[in-house]
Amino acid sequence: MKFDYIPGATPARPQRRRLGLVAILGLSVTAGVVQLGLRDGDAVAGGQRPMSSGLHSALPDAAFTAAGGSQGEDFDGIIQTAVKDALTVPEASQWTTVSVKSGQSLSVIFDALGLAHDEVFSLLSLGGEVQRLKKLNAGDELHIRVSDDRLEGLTYALDERRTLEVRRGDRGLEVVTLTAEIERHSTEVAGEIRDSLFLDGRRAQLSDRLIMELADIFGYDIDFAQDLHPGDRFAVVYDQLYKGGKKLRDGDILAAEFTNQGRKLRAVRFTTPDGNTAYYTPQGQSLRKAxxxxxxxxxxxxxxxxxxxxxxxxxxxxxxxxxxxxAGTGTPIKATGDGKISFQGKKSGYGNVVMIKHGSGVETLYAHMSRFRAGLSVGSRIRQGQVIGYVGNSGLAxxxxxxxxxxxDGIHKNPMTVPLPRANPVDPRYMARFRTDSGTLVAALERADTRLASLTPADKK
Ligand SMILES: [Zn+2]
Incomplete structure (x- = not known):
């Protein structure tokens, strides 16, 4: 027979205090590791060097969220409770790491660990983020601590920052979500084109994804397949994300520069307070065409x-x-600019047609579609590059x-040669803030430039 947990047997308060302390200790330990990690980061080899100031910042919302919270509680009491707790941890219960296999559910995993059948129910009835355990994916990792047939503890990474932590307290299972601090760590690299953007980008320690993004940022101005020349140069300032002293992954490109046959292009990333991110010239012009x-x-x-x-x-x-x-039937058709669908339906010889109204009197039309993109209709807001339908031969084709x-303004232009206007520049409301950010980023690009220029030809090998 199994243990049935009876809630409400003892007051909840001491348990919450204990969790609060765990959270405080946990966070300060994490912060210490991050510091060490960053010092290690200074030793990165090659053309890479972390930036020393300005751009190095932690994400702002690192926080601990517990069901009861830990604010305003008596700290001595917390310590005493924590010490008592540390002395009474049962030795028999070990943490087991479970790597979820395809199709495995929580109850299958619990069965395999010999847990009582109602433990899954007790756990899932905690609600909130615990519900995520209903939809485990292959490769997910669970850390589980079992005592006899009872669940004593479980941790599960909700995403790269947040961890679900379940423990058995005096009142049964309790859950908190721990949020780790992620450090964003700016890095500058520079290089010269000798072979191709890919090879020389890799030589400068850029990942393939960042190389693609670099090509994308300048894609309206440089044809990287045709226009590259030996001696062209690039510099990139980008984020590296660290958690607990370990590199998680590369973040975004913050600024980039490409000198193509003597013509220097620069781009800085800017996010408006309402959350739109784009790359602009240091003067605030969009690098994107409309x-x-x-x-x-x-x-x-x-x-x-x-x-x-x-x-x-x-x-x-x-x-x-x-x-x-x-193009083959079913090939996705992309809206060429931001706008609103003004027509979607049949138009005699054109077959299935979508029309989009953009700013400045421009309207685009897409005909002979096999089908429309599901969920779109007249009035839908469309972003540049968004799929609106699929190639077909409806109508006279x-x-x-x-x-x-x-x-x-109603007059047909040759789509291949019509001059394409730039997208909107930085909104004047945000210009002061943009100039500050952009100044810091351009200084970083210039440092990268200087370092590249100072390398002797022998170093460039
Ligand atoms: Zn045609």
Whole structure:
């Protein structure tokens, strides 16, 4: 038979105090490790060096959240309770690490550990984040402590910062969520192009993901497939994220510079107080164009904009007021700019059509779709690059393709050659703040530049 836990046998207060202290100790220990980790970080080899000031900051919301909270409680009492608790930890109960296998549920795992059948129910009835244990994924790790057939403790990482911690207290199972502090640690690297952006980026210690992001940031201004030249240079300032002294992963690119055939481009990342993030020149101009040129990836132009074309089906001279892209049925079609859907439906020869109204009198049209993107309708707000539908041959079309039109104040323009305006610059309301941030980042880029320039040719190998 199993133990049935009876709630309310003893007052809850001492237990909460104990958890509070664990949290305080836990956090201060973590902070100590982080400090050491950062000192290790100073010794990073090669062209990398952590920045010493300004950008090095911890995420602001590291916090401990407990059901009862630990604020305003008597500290001596907490220590006494904690000491008593430390002396009474049962030796028999060991922590077991369980790596979840595909399809394994919590009850299967509990059964395998010999836990009583109602322990899963007692645990899940705690509610809140504990519910996440209902949907375990293969590869998740659980640390479980068992005494006889009772659950004494369990920890589970909710995400890279938060850990669910369950323990058995005087009133039965209790749960807290511990939030670890994550340090963001700015790093500068610089390099010169000799082979390719990928090879030389890796040589400068950049991960493939950061190299892709770098190419993306300058993608409107530099064609990295065509325009790169030996001797081009780059510098990148980016975050590295640390938890408990260990590197978690790379964060975002904060600033970047690319010198392409003597032309120097710079980008700084900026997030507005309302949460929109984009890259701007140090003067606050957007690096993004308001439109991307092509709404389908890897597609071939099968028919260009032509005001006197023989129509392939109607066999009459008819203006072709758009660009056709041949692509397989089902190929995603991306909105070329931010806007709002102004039409979605059938339009005779065009078949299934989506039209999007953008700012400044621009409207774009996407025709012959096989289907629309689910969940979108007239009035939906669309972001540049968002998928709005899929290539097909609905309407008058000989083969699957996208017919794409670009109109300014109702007049058809050649989508391939129409000058594309830049996206909006930094909002004047945020300009003062932008200038401060951007000044710090540009200084970091310049430090990286100087270091690269100071390397002798032999060092550059
Ligand atoms: Zn067409």
């Amino acid at each position: 439109f991307i040129r092509t709404p389908v990836d890897f597609a071939r132009i099968s028919s260009p904009f032509n005001l006197r074309r023989l129509h392939p089906i109607l066999h009459t001279i008819r203006a072709h007021k758009g660009t056709d892209y041949a 000989t083969a699957p393709h996208l017919h794409y039109e670009f109109r300014i």
